[in-house]
Amino acid sequence: MLRKRIIPCLDVKNGRVTKGVNFLANRDVADPIELAKFYSDCGADELVFYDITASAEGRTIFTDILKKAASTVFIPLTVGGGISSLDDFDRVLKCGADKVSVNSGAIADKTLIRRAAERYGSQCVVISADVKRQGGGYRVYGRGGRDDTGMGAREWIKFCVDEGAGEVVLNSMDADGVKNGFDTEMLNDVCSGLSVPVIASGGAGSAEDFVKLFKEVPFADAGLAASVFHYREVEIPDLKKILAESGVPVRM
């Protein structure tokens, strides 16, 4: 039986891991390689590296870190942040990424997902969507949550999957950083019926939040979180034990 995945996310800026609360006030946490190794040893099923630098220099630091991570930990690595062209895909895939997550890049260029899926395969292309409640519906935001795209979340994600995205990360901007649980309502409203794996992101504050996620959103394949893991408010071995005891299949 396929196991539910637990995925720590590492936001990397200038060679360090940071985590924003509601996308603001980034605070320095730790060395990304050390943290990646720690998570892999603890039983993380996958890691996401998110490049939040904008400068060319920052990009180089980031790819160096990625290479080191890929030669230190042997679990799947997804990379996101500033991916807007096939050259960007190429750059991170060559450094050991297994999957590439696109967000604003796919909003700006609606052909990016199709072209990337044709070249690298759908299994390589992850659509990450920042979604917020608005006017009784769900709206997709771009540029790290700064731009309202005017697009409905369900339509956008379905479009991306039809174009060839092989996995969906739904990040609830309403839940992000609040640590009050995953946005199971949004997940069910926006991602039900998709033919590809769905990763829930935003809002994890406790082990129970993960149990609730997998119980209330049976089609969710993975739970992604950052600060609860970085600050060791949830330890992955404990989390997996609790999930297993609750009947959620996990890799021990």
Added chain:
Amino acid sequence: MLAIVDYGVGNLFSLRCSLNSLGVEAALTSSAEVLRSADRIILPGVGAFGDASKKLRETGLFDELKAIAKSGKPILGICLGMQLLFEKSFEFGVHEGLGLIKGEVRPISEVIPSGYKIPHIGWNSLDFAPHPLFKYINNGDCVYFVHSFYGADSPDVIATTDYGARLTAAVARENVMGCQFHPEKSGRVGLAILKAFCEVKP
């Protein structure tokens, strides 16, 4: 020396790093000569069967690998590399494989129940018969899969995984072995399988 067949398909960075972490020197090569002189060979692969088999032919390695396999040298196919070992594949048309493993490659959609997502992505457990590849791991250990096709109708299956149906997870016929999952991405368990492959005697 272990040789990883580099025929322009997929990313070999992680595979080489995982072998290096075991203290195994791995050469990426597209040279028939290097493959012939290697102690053992890994045939990786990501992408579509037709495209990969075409590239293997273009580089002249298709016939070379068949000949090397007959010499008794240990060969491990990974993911699409495992599928290439089969006799044929039905991925976007019908394509001839290396024929080193009996059976054919078919879409998992033919056997898994509706409601199961395709590709089969993620960690799933192995159910295996004793084999030198598995000497360091336990039945039920999890490995990382990413695939939409599987090895069907094969008497050479040595491990399966349950995804609503029994899917081929690993195959072997004498010195030729293959795993559908990615050992280089399967943490401790995957490294243990690679280590075991590196210890298989020619």
